[in-house]
Amino acid sequence: MWRPSERVRHGPPPELYPTADEARAAWLFQPLVLASGLRLPDRTWVPAMVPWRASEEGLVTPAVLGWYARFAEGQPGALVVEATGIRDVPSGPLLRAGHERFVEGLGRLADTVRARSGGRTRVLVQLLDFLRIRRRPEPSRYFQEFLEVTKQHRRNLADAYGDARWEDATEGEVRAFLGNTDRRTVEYVLTPRELEALDQGARERVTDTQLPWIRELPLRLPGLFAEAARRVERAGFDGVELHYAHAYTMSSFLSALNTREDGYGGEREARARLPREVYRAVRAAVGRGFTVGCRFLCDDVVEGGTTVEDACFFGVELAREGMDFLSLSTGGRFEDASQPRVGEAAYPYTGRSGFECMPTAVGDARGPYGRNVAKQARVRRAVRAAGFETPVVVAGGIGTYAQAEALLRRGEGDLVGAARQTLADPDWWRKVREGRGREVRRCGYTNYCEALDQRHRPVTCQLWDRQDLGDGAPTVDDGRRRLVAPGWVPGVPSRAGR
Ligand SMILES: Cc1cc2nc3c(=O)[nH]c(=O)nc-3n(C[C@H](O)[C@H](O)[C@H](O)COP(=O)(O)O)c2cc1C
Ligand code: SF4
Numbered sequence: 001m002w003r004p005s006e007r008v009r010h011g012p013p014p015e016l017y018p019t020a021d022e023a024r025a026a027w028l029f030q031p032l033v034l035a036s037g038l039r040l041p042d043r044t045w046v047p048a049m050v051p052w053r054a055s056e057e058g059l060v061t062p063a064v065l066g067w068y069a070r071f072a073e074g075q076p077g078a079l080v081v082e083a084t085g086i087r088d089v090p091s092g093p094l095l096r097a098g099h100e101r102f103v104e105g106l107g108r109l110a111d112t113v114r115a116r117s118g119g120r121t122r123v124l125v126q127l128l129d130f131l132r133i134r135r136r137p138e139p140s141r142y143f144q145e146f147l148e149v150t151k152q153h154r155r156n157l158a159d160a161y162g163d164a165r166w167e168d169a170t171e172g173e174v175r176a177f178l179g180n181t182d183r184r185t186v187e188y189v190l191t192p193r194e195l196e197a198l199d200q201g202a203r204e205r206v207t208d209t210q211l212p213w214i215r216e217l218p219l220r221l222p223g224l225f226a227e228a229a230r231r232v233e234r235a236g237f238d239g240v241e242l243h244y245a246h247a248y249t250m251s252s253f254l255s256a257l258n259t260r261e262d263g264y265g266g267e268r269e270a271r272a273r274l275p276r277e278v279y280r281a282v283r284a285a286v287g288r289g290f291t292v293g294c295r296f297l298c299d300d301v302v303e304g305g306t307t308v309e310d311a312c313f314f315g316v317e318l319a320r321e322g323m324d325f326l327s328l329s330t331g332g333r334f335e336d337a338s339q340p341r342v343g344e345a346a347y348p349y350t351g352r353s354g355f356e357c358m359p360t361a362v363g364d365a366r367g368p369y370g371r372n373v374a375k376q377a378r379v380r381r382a383v384r385a386a387g388f389e390t391p392v393v394v395a396g397g398i399g400t401y402a403q404a405e406a407l408l409r410r411g412e413g414d415l416v417g418a419a420r421q422t423l424a425d426p427d428w429w430r431k432v433r434e435g436r437g438r439e440v441r442r443c444g445y446t447n448y449c450e451a452l453d454q455r456h457r458p459v460t461c462q463l464w465d466r467q468d469l470g471d472g473a474p475t476v477d478d479g480r481r482r483l484v485a486p487g488w489v490p491g492v493p494s495r496a497g498r
Contacts, residue, residue, distance in 0.1 A: 001447065001454075002338065002351045004364035011361075012444070013369050016402045017437025027408040028401065028416065029433055032077075032391060034324040036291040038238055040077040040415070041120050043408060044429040047327065047395050047417040048126040048241065048295070050082040050094060051459045052452075053483070058085065058096030060105030063458070063483055065112045066474060068123075070484040072116035074427040078415070079113060079121050080241050080327075083128040083248075086228035092456065097127065097228040106235035124291060125232045127225055128243040129250065131204040131214070133334075134197070135345045142198050143179035147190075153178075156189040200339060200346045206252040207259055217249065218264050218274050222281030229282045229292065239291025239324065242282065244275050246332035246357065247348035251297060254314055256306045257335070268310050272317045279321050293325035294318060295393075298375040301331035301353035308375045312382035319388035327393035327417065328379060330372040332357035347454045358420070359397050361445040368397035368445050370407065377412035393417050399424075399443050401432045423449055423461050427488040434490075441494035458483060463496040 023029050029042040053063035071079055085091050088098035096102050106125070113123040137146060149171045157174065158166035169177075178186060187195060196203065208214045229240045244250040252258060253274045258265040264274050275294070282292050296314060300306040306314075315326055336351030349357055359368035373394050380392040395417030398404055404416040421428060424443035431439050441463055448462040458476045465481040474483045488494055 001349065001360075001450070002336070002355050003360070003362070004355070006364045007362055008365050008367070009362050010367040010369070010445075012442050013400055013403065015400045015437065015440075015442075018401060018432065018435065020433070020435030023401075023433045023435060026401075026405050028404050032414065034291055034293075034391065035322070036239065036324045037289050038122055038291045038324070040122055041075075042077040042429075042433070043404075043415045044077045045327075045393050045395075045415045045417045046071055046076045046079045046422045047329070047393070047419045048080040048082050048243075049419050049423065049459065050453060052093050052456055053458055054093045054095045056090075056093055058091060058094060058098075059102065060095065060109050063474060064095070064105075065109060066484050068109060069112050069116040070426045071422060072113040072121050072123075073488075074422065074425075074430045075117045075120045075433075076422065076429050077120075077122065078238075079117075079123050081109065081123065081125045081237075083126045083243055084228075084232075086127050086129050086224045091130075095125075097125065097231050098224070100231065103231050103235050106232060106237070110236040122238045122291075124239040124241050124293075125237050126241045126243050126295065127228050127232070128248055129221060129224065130248045131206070131252075133203045133345050134201040136199070136201040136340045136342050137197075138342055139198060140179050143175050146197065146202070147175065147178070147194060149174045152191075153189050157185075160185055160188050200337070203334060203346065206249060207257075207265065209260060209262065215262070217253075218262070218277065221249070221274065222277050225278045226281040226285035229290075230285045233286045233290045239293065240282065240286075241325075241327060242275075242278060242292070242294040244294045244296040245327075245329045246297070247334040247337075250275055250278065251300075251333075254296060254306060254310075255300055255333075256310060257300075257302070257304055268313050269317075272314055275314075276317065276321050279318070279323060283322065291324045293323050293327060295327040295329055297332075298328045298330055298372060298379050299356070300333055300335075301356045302333045302335040302351075305333065305335065305353075308378055311375070311379050315379040315383045315392075316386040316388070319383045319386065319390040323390055325391045325393060325415070326379070326383065327415075328372075328376040328395065330356045330375070330396055349450060349454065357396070358447060358450050359445070360447050369399070370394075370397050370403055372396045373398070373407055373412050377407075377410075380411070380413060391415055395419065397445065399445070401437060420445065420449060420461075423459070424463050425494055426485050427494070431488070436490060439488070439491075439493040441496050444496075461485065464494075467495065467497070
């Protein structure tokens with residue numbers, strides 16, 4: 001992962017643990033009713049986290065149930081289930097909602113969260129669409145199989161060598177030559193997109209409108225999102241979060257890098273058009289009592305990408321559409337991803353934008369804690385100034401009660417998202433609410449978990465995954481890592497360590 005050149009180590013921020021009485025009066029633990037009528041028991045929110053536990057077919061497994069059951073034991077106000085694909089296409093061990101056969105397993109998941117939280121936690125599914133991305137190829141394979149040899153390649157070769165005979169070279173000759181020549185020549189002959197395909201792995205963009213399936217995204221996506229949302233509703237969830245954030249299709253429509261010329265790109269009004277149309281299709285497909293919100297970026301954090309000013313505009317427009325909540329994230333884009341190893345796909349959290357999405361304890365002087373809340377608060381202020389009361393979820397380096405309570409009181413957000421702190425200690429919200437804050441196991445913001453995600457391995461936390469092995473909990477890596485945090489015994493602080 002990209003890191004700032006400064007190497008300042010930030011210890012955990014000071015914590016002020018409330019007593020149970022103080023917690024009862026805290027803003028964090030006051031209920032909130034969304035426009036859909038859904039009542040959240042408090043302002044605590046677990047943002048989506050992909051744990052790599054679904055089956056290869058995208059189905060809910062016992063490990064998926066175990067992962068969410070463990071979060072439910074901490075009784076957060078809302079729990080958003082990981083990014084779940086809206087299409088019925090193979091996508092490895094990521095959950096899917098692109099066909100009726102997924103409904104039964106998703107139903108067990110919704111039931112599990114309700115039962116294990118004592119009916120307290122509201123549970124939503126994050127719905128995702130993503131475009132095709134290939135693994136970085138072996139250069140020889142790229143030149144032999146993937147490169148489409150064109151007249152322009154031949155012309156470039158003729159030009160580079162001052163030898164017109166290249167204009168008539170066979171495809172095999174061009175492939176063989178490029179596969180064995182020096183880097184400078186390759187850079188001269190290939191287009192920037194072909195070089196990217198060679199160096200990073202080919203990646204589709206929403207601007208590739210020469211491809212029919214990309215051109216038709218505005219026609220297809222509203223229906224696909226709507227059908228998936230209807231399945232999630234039938235499975236018994238409280239709502240969906242439309243994934244308009246990070247490196248994926250909908251975020252790329254919102255991004256300032258979207259230069260489509262078909263009315264769905266260019267000016268920010270046009271970039272917001274498909275996200276609006278998707279929302280309308282989803283809203284029309286589900287009951288009024290079903291919650292529909294979205295997650296989008298307060299800043300792309302890539303050159304030429306969307307800024308906080310754009311995000312303020314999008315916040316207002318999405319609130320105007322009637323979204324039940326707006327959840328904000330930051331960065332996590334492909335444009336600045338670092339080069340993957342041969343055979344691996346680029347991962348959108350390896351560049352600077354990835355650092356802003358999941359900031360770590362070692363970095364620049366600003367540190368990771370609530371790092372992007374100021375930008376997210378600007379989006380909330382813009383939404384309020386436009387006359388909308390839509391609740392806003394803020395996230396990124398929030399891992400203490402003191403931070404959460406202070407930002408709510410300052411009006412920077414309405415709901416507090418904490419992903420990694422909840423992974424480090426799934427019971428932490430509950431401990432704080434019950435006046436047992438001293439028993440919280442605190443996240444070190446090391447990103448060991450995120451590195452596992454990058455390698456598509458089951459995600460765990462380094463603070464507990466080697467603890468009490470052999471107590472019957474499910475494990476991976478030949479029993480070397482447990483899949484869920486050890487249970488909490490009230491009165492006994494949760495340990496960090498082996
Ligand atoms: C292992 C892991 C998986 C994640 N998966 C998702 C995801 O599926 N969808 C999403 O919007 N964000 C995802 N995120 C980002 C988090 O939701 C959150 O925005 C980010 O970790 C910053 O919040 P935090 O500082 O509280 O962890 C993931 C984060 C982690 C650590
Ligand atoms: S591995 Fe655990 S301690 Fe490290 S960032 Fe992830 S949740 Fe926090």
